[in-house]
Amino acid sequence: MIDGILYDGVTGDRREVRAEPIGGKLQLTHSDGSLETIDAAVLRRIDRDPDRLRIGRSDREGWRLLVPAAAKSDFDPLLGKEERYGRWIDRIGLVPALVTFGVITAGIVAIGYLSPKWIAPHVPESWERNVGDAIVGDFGDNRCRGAEGQRVLDKLVERLDPGATHGPNAIRIATLDFPIFNAAALPGAHIVVFQGALDEVEDPDALAGVVAHEIAHVRRRHVTQALIRELGIGALIRLFAGDVGVNAQQLVSLSYTRENEAEADRDAIVMLRRANISPKPTGDLFVQLANEMGEEPGFTGEFLQSHPLSRKRAERFVAAAQKGSPIGTPCLTANSTRSS
Amino acid sequence: MDSYKAWPADGDERAIRFTGNWREYLPIAATNVALIIVTLGIYRFWATARQRRYLWSRTHIVDDGLEWTGTGKEMFFGFLMVVAFILPFFVFIQFLFPALVARGKEAAAGGLMFLFYIAFFYLAGVARFRALRYRLSRTWWHGIRGGSDNPGWNYGGEYLGRHALSFMTMFIMYPWAATRLWNSRWKAMSFGPLQFRADLTAKGLKARWVWVYIAPLLLMAVSAAIAMIVITAKLDGQEADPEKMAGLGGVLGVILVLFYIVLPLATLHWYAKFYRNAAAATTLGDIEFGFDATTWDWLKLFLGNIGLAIVTFGFGLAFWGYRQWAFMVRHMHVYGVVNLDQLTRSTVAAPREAEGWADAFDVGAI
Numbered sequence: 110m111i112d113g114i115l116y117d118g119v120t121g122d123r124r125e126v127r128a129e130p131i132g133g134k135l136q137l138t139h140s141d142g143s144l145e146t147i148d149a150a151v152l153r154r155i156d157r158d159p160d161r162l163r164i165g166r167s168d169r170e171g172w173r174l175l176v177p178a179a180a181k182s183d184f185d186p187l188l189g190k191e192e193r194y195g196r197w198i199d200r201i202g203l204v205p206a207l208v209t210f211g212v213i214t215a216g217i218v219a220i221g222y223l224s225p226k227w228i229a230p231h232v233p234e235s236w237e238r239n240v241g242d243a244i245v246g247d248f249g250d251n252r253c254r255g256a257e258g259q260r261v262l263d264k265l266v267e268r269l270d271p272g273a274t275h276g277p278n279a280i281r282i283a284t285l286d287f288p289i290f291n292a293a294a295l296p297g298a299h300i301v302v303f304q305g306a307l308d309e310v311e312d313p314d315a316l317a318g319v320v321a322h323e324i325a326h327v328r329r330r331h332v333t334q335a336l337i338r339e340l341g342i343g344a345l346i347r348l349f350a351g352d353v354g355v356n357a358q359q360l361v362s363l364s365y366t367r368e369n370e371a372e373a374d375r376d377a378i379v380m381l382r383r384a385n386i387s388p389k390p391t392g393d394l395f396v397q398l399a400n401e402m403g404e405e406p407g408f409t410g411e412f413l414q415s416h417p418l419s420r421k422r423a424e425r426f427v428a429a430a431q432k433g434s435p436i437g438t439p440c441l442t443a444n445s446t447r448s449s
Numbered sequence: 450m451d452s453y454k455a456w457p458a459d460g461d462e463r464a465i466r467f468t469g470n471w472r473e474y475l476p477i478a479a480t481n482v483a484l485i486i487v488t489l490g491i492y493r494f495w496a497t498a499r500q501r502r503y504l505w506s507r508t509h510i511v512d513d514g515l516e517w518t519g520t521g522k523e524m525f526f527g528f529l530m531v532v533a534f535i536l537p538f539f540v541f542i543q544f545l546f547p548a549l550v551a552r553g554k555e556a557a558a559g560g561l562m563f564l565f566y567i568a569f570f571y572l573a574g575v576a577r578f579r580a581l582r583y584r585l586s587r588t589w590w591h592g593i594r595g596g597s598d599n600p601g602w603n604y605g606g607e608y609l610g611r612h613a614l615s616f617m618t619m620f621i622m623y624p625w626a627a628t629r630l631w632n633s634r635w636k637a638m639s640f641g642p643l644q645f646r647a648d649l650t651a652k653g654l655k656a657r658w659v660w661v662y663i664a665p666l667l668l669m670a671v672s673a674a675i676a677m678i679v680i681t682a683k684l685d686g687q688e689a690d691p692e693k694m695a696g697l698g699g700v701l702g703v704i705l706v707l708f709y710i711v712l713p714l715a716t717l718h719w720y721a722k723f724y725r726n727a728a729a730a731t732t733l734g735d736i737e738f739g740f741d742a743t744t745w746d747w748l749k750l751f752l753g754n755i756g757l758a759i760v761t762f763g764f765g766l767a768f769w770g771y772r773q774w775a776f777m778v779r780h781m782h783v784y785g786v787v788n789l790d791q792l793t794r795s796t797v798a799a800p801r802e803a804e805g806w807a808d809a810f811d812v813g814a815i
Contacts, residue, residue: 116592121792158506171592195495210487249553
């Protein structure tokens with residue numbers, strides 16, 4: 110007989126009882142001498158602190174029997190296994206669970222890392238075009254609508270990638286009236302150049318380099334990859350993410366972007382060469398940008414920035430120019446890029 | 450057997466005690482972190498349940514520990530339920546917003562974003578209420594639990610309205626909003642047959658809020674004054690005395706640092722008093738509460754948290770919840786008498802979605 114404390118779940122009264130496991134059942138002797146026998150099937154192990162073992166009943170909410178922890182071994186046969194990490198982990202054990210889930214997680218991350226690259230080429234361009242048009246529309250009032258400027262940009266794309274502005278998968282280039290120095294490839298073969306970039310670029314050949322880079326993003330389906338990555342693995346990880354997840358996701362998408370950027374730079378250099386435009390002004394532009402931003406090469410900066418260092422990218426273009434590529438003919442006259 | 454428990458009003462024996470220690474908790478923290486990492490975060494619901502089961506069981510009130518009966522599974526499914534409900538809206542907005550901007554309809558996009566934030570704020574209020582309700586419904590003492598029958602939809606509206614008022618008065622009204630919301634939240638809660646009551650007022654809190662309020666304004670005014678001196682010096686065409694300029698730059702730097710020290714300190718100063726007053730203004734039946742943590746105590750807690758995280762290379766983060774709970778319990782006081790045979794089974798609903806709303810909106814409960 111073990112002295113215990115009983116709460117019946119009906120009131121908060123604390124009652125002293127004597128408890129004894131007898132033949133697969135629990136027998137309680139109440140303070141008034143009455144006996145109560147409880148089937149082991151309804152008993153549940155609740156918790157254990159250093160002093161007491163807590164037993165509950167599946168058929169009575171709040172019913173609790175507290176016995177000294179020292180008597181644990183007497184009651185163990187009546188109670189199920191102790192839940193420690195959660196039933197799904199307990200079933201396989203902590204270490205096997207860590208290994209199994211570790212492997213599965215590594216697999217998911219690897220697939221998340223690689224699958225956009227595999228899936229992107231198989232997404233029909235017409236689908237992407239529909240998504241892109243739905244998102245982008247016609248840019249409303251933000252678009253510079255000057256016919257001459259548009260003609261100049263189309264001509265530039267044609268020179269870099271002959272035939273690119275025609276056909277069902279035509280590249281559609283537009284200038285947006287924002288004073289930002291940037292250009293971007295958007296879903297559905299849209300390329301946008303911000304007015305700020307047109308105003309700032311001194312050598313039109315540098316603009317050609319930038320546009321060539323964006324054309325490469327479109328042609329290589331990098332935009333599609335980014336969409337898939339964002340909608341797929343990114344959303345999944347963000348859903349459950351603690352901080353660990355966010356960092357993991359950032360690493361995945363970062364290294365990806367860097368790979369894509371490098372590929373786009375290589376393609377851009379090829380395009381420039383084919384169009385007989387020197388890559389050097391693009392390189393100079395990147396050097397200038399790198400200086401303006403005060404970027405310093407360094408391991409952490411290199412690794413954690415979402416875009417490769419401009420200096421490094423600049424080196425690619427400058428090196429291409431030095432590798433005996435033709436100096437080229439200027440692609441545009443300086444003022445013809447001013448649109449609208 | 451006596452049903453009355455006389456609770457110490459003061460003295461050596463505290464009515465509420467924390468009996469855990471970090472060595473006991475370490476294996477829980479370590480395995481939680483490991484499992485969260487290998488499951489890409491999914492285990493965090495079970496980790497929370499384990500953490501609470503430990504912390505609750507080591508919190509003794511008079512003659513028995515608390516018991517946490519919430520499970521990781523219910524929190525996981527509660528989270529999924531809420532996410533399934535709100536995710537379509539998020540995805541819709543995520544596509545609709547850029548689509549409107551791209552078409553040059555900035556006004557419509559702005560309006561959409563405004564509505565979105567209103568809805569977000571309302572649901573954050575609901576989430577906060579429901580998290581508290583859930584926690585009480587899974588907290589047991591002497592075989593009795595707490596909870597609320599109020600679903601919290603009205604509280605969400607009150608939360609939105611009071612914060613809007615606070616916002617429109619440039620946060621001058623914030624102490625009133627915060628105190629009234631505390632009252633509304635706790636008045637809806639019960640433990641067994643006993644109803645919580647709360648009549649916290651802004652009395653005694655306003656002075657501390659003034660500090661939070663004027664600290665940034667004061668620092669901004671000083672910075673602006675320095676900036677003016679620099680600009681006028683330049684406009685006068687005098688090539689500024691480099692030594693003087695360096696001095697001013699130094700002062701600006703100091704102000705920037707102060708900004709990051711003074712503002713959190715003023716906030717802490719406010720919250721310390723807020724929680725002391727709030728506990729004193731809250732009762733459960735004939736039971737009264739007290740809380741005695743000073744600003745200095747809170748500061749030590751937070752500095753300790755940060756220091757611990759740094760020296761353990763981040764692992765110490767796993768102990769923040771433990772330290773926070775231990776801190777709350779150690780500074781809490783419970784006074785009064787409870788009639789145990791009248792402390793009867795709670796009849797209020799036990800919510801099924803657990804902390805899904807609070808999880809989805811990342812808000813606290815108390």
